[in-house]
Amino acid sequence: MKFKLLIAAAALVAIAGTASAQIKPEEAIKWRQSGYGFMAWNMARIKMNVEGAAYNKEEVVKAANAIQAIANSGMGALYLPGTDTGTGWEKTRAKPELWTNKETLGKVATAFNKEANEMAKVAAAGDAAAAKDQFGKLAATCKGCHDEFKIKQ
Amino acid sequence: MDHRDYRLWDLPTRLFHWFLALAIVAASVSGQLGGGLMTLHGRIGLAVVGLLAFRLAWGLVGSTYARFGQFFPTPARIRAYLRGEWQGTGHNPLGALSVFCLLGVLIAQAATGLFANDDIAFTGPLYDLAGKARSNGLTAIHHLLSKLVYVLVALHLAAVAFYAFARKQNLVRPMLTGRKAGTGEPARGGGAVALAVALAVAAVAVHGARGGWMPPPPPPPPAASTPDF
Numbered sequence: 310m311k312f313k314l315l316i317a318a319a320a321l322v323a324i325a326g327t328a329s330a331q332i333k334p335e336e337a338i339k340w341r342q343s344g345y346g347f348m349a350w351n352m353a354r355i356k357m358n359v360e361g362a363a364y365n366k367e368e369v370v371k372a373a374n375a376i377q378a379i380a381n382s383g384m385g386a387l388y389l390p391g392t393d394t395g396t397g398w399e400k401t402r403a404k405p406e407l408w409t410n411k412e413t414l415g416k417v418a419t420a421f422n423k424e425a426n427e428m429a430k431v432a433a434a435g436d437a438a439a440a441k442d443q444f445g446k447l448a449a450t451c452k453g454c455h456d457e458f459k460i461k462q
Numbered sequence: 463m464d465h466r467d468y469r470l471w472d473l474p475t476r477l478f479h480w481f482l483a484l485a486i487v488a489a490s491v492s493g494q495l496g497g498g499l500m501t502l503h504g505r506i507g508l509a510v511v512g513l514l515a516f517r518l519a520w521g522l523v524g525s526t527y528a529r530f531g532q533f534f535p536t537p538a539r540i541r542a543y544l545r546g547e548w549q550g551t552g553h554n555p556l557g558a559l560s561v562f563c564l565l566g567v568l569i570a571q572a573a574t575g576l577f578a579n580d581d582i583a584f585t586g587p588l589y590d591l592a593g594k595a596r597s598n599g600l601t602a603i604h605h606l607l608s609k610l611v612y613v614l615v616a617l618h619l620a621a622v623a624f625y626a627f628a629r630k631q632n633l634v635r636p637m638l639t640g641r642k643a644g645t646g647e648p649a650r651g652g653g654a655v656a657l658a659v660a661l662a663v664a665a666v667a668v669h670g671a672r673g674g675w676m677p678p679p680p681p682p683p684p685a686a687s688t689p690d691f
C-alpha cells in the first residue's frame with residue numbers, strides 16, 4: 310500500500326514536472342512580461358485617481374485587486390532556468406542575478422507582496438489620501454525589484 | 463587692511479546657482495527614492511530645464527562675468543592657467559571648463575528625463591514623442607548620466623575646498639554676496655531688459671519641455687470607470 314502511494318506520488322511529481330517543463334521559455338518570458346505590463350496599467354489607473362481631480366473608489370478597488378491577484382499568483386514560476394536570455398514580447402530584461410541572488414529576491418518580492426496586499430485593503434476602505442500614500446509605497450517596491458533585477462535599457 | 467571689493471556675480475547668476483544646486487539635490491533624492499515621489503521628480507526636472515535655459519540666455523545677455531564669451535576656456539587660456547600665467551577676473555579657465563561640463567551634462571540629464579519612463583506609472587512629458595523602445599534607451603542614459611552628475615558635482619565641491627584651503631581663496635562668499643575682495647573691473651550690463659529676455663527664454667523652454675507644443679492628448683473618457691468584465 311505504502312509502495313503504491315509512493316509510486317502515485319512519484320507519478321504526480323513527474324507529471325507536475327513535465328507540466329511546468331512544458332511551458333516554453335519564450336512563453337514564460339511573455340507571460341511574466343504580460344503580468345508586469347498589466348500591473349503597470351493598473352498602477353496608472355490608481356495614479357490617475359489619486360492625483361487627478363476626482364477619486365473613483367470603485368476604479369481604485371478594481372485596479373488594486375488586479376495587482377494584488379498578480380502579486381500573489383506565484384509569478385516566480387515563470388523565471389524558468391535559462392530564461393535570463395531569450396525573447397518574449399521583447400528581449401527579456403531580467404538580470405541573471407535574479408536566478409542567483411535568492412536572498413535579495415526574497416526580500417524585494419516579500420516587500421512587494423506586502424504593499425500590494427495593503428493597497429487592496431486601503432482601496433477597499435476608500436480614503437483617497439490613504440490610497441495616494443499607499444500607491445507611493447507600492448510603486449517604491451516595484452522600483453525596489455527593478456533596481457536589483459531589471460536591466461535598464 | 464584693504465576693504466575694497468568689486469561687483470563680480472550679478473544677482474540673477476547667484477540665484478540661478480543656488481536654485482540649481484537645490485534642484486539637483488532634490489531631483490537626485492526623489493529620482494532614487496522613486497515611488498510616489500516621481501511626480502515631484504518630474505516637476506523639479508522641469509524647473510531645472512527652466513534654470514538651464516535661463517543660464518544659456520544669461521550667458522549671452524547677462525553681465526560681464528556671466529557671459530560665456532568672457533570665460534570661454536580656449537586651449538590657449540587653459541595652458542596659460544596651468545603654467546600660472548593666467549591674469550584675469552571671473553571664472554579661471556579650469557573653473558570655466560567645469561561650468562561648461564556641468565551645464566552640458568545637466569542639459570543632457572534633463573533632456574533625457576523628458577522622454578524617460580520608470581516602467582511603473584511615470585513618464586516624462588515628451589515620452590510619446592519617443593515611443594516605448596526609444597524611451598527605454600533614453601531612460602538608461604538618464605540613469606547612467608546621473609552618475610556623471612555626481613562625479614562632476616563632487617569635483618566641483620572638491621575644487622571649491624581646494625581653493626579655500628590650499629589657495630586661501632573663498633569662492634563661496636562672492637557667490638553669496640556677489641562681491642569679490644580686491645580690485646577689478648566691476649561687472650556691467652545684464653539690466654532689466656536682458657533679465658526679461660532670459661526669463662522669457664526660460665519660460666518658452668519649460669513650455670516646450672512640458673509638451674506644450676505636442677498635439678493635445680485625446681480627451682479622457684468622461685467618467686473614469688471601466689466596464690464590469
Ligand code: HEM
Pocket residue numbers: 461486489490491493494496503504505506507508510568571572573574575576577578579580581584585586587601604605608611
Ligand atoms: C537635471 C535634472 C535631473 C536629475 C539630476 C535627475 C536625476 C535622476 C536620478 C538620480 C534618477 C534615478 C536613476 C535610477 O534610479 O537609476 C532619475 C530617474 C528618473 N528621472 Fe530624472 N533627473 C532629472 C530630470 C528629469 C526630468 C526633467 C524628467 C522628466 C520629467 C525625469 C524623469 C525621470 C524618470 C522617468 C526616472 C525613472 C527612471 C527609472 O526608474 O528607471 N528626470 N532621475
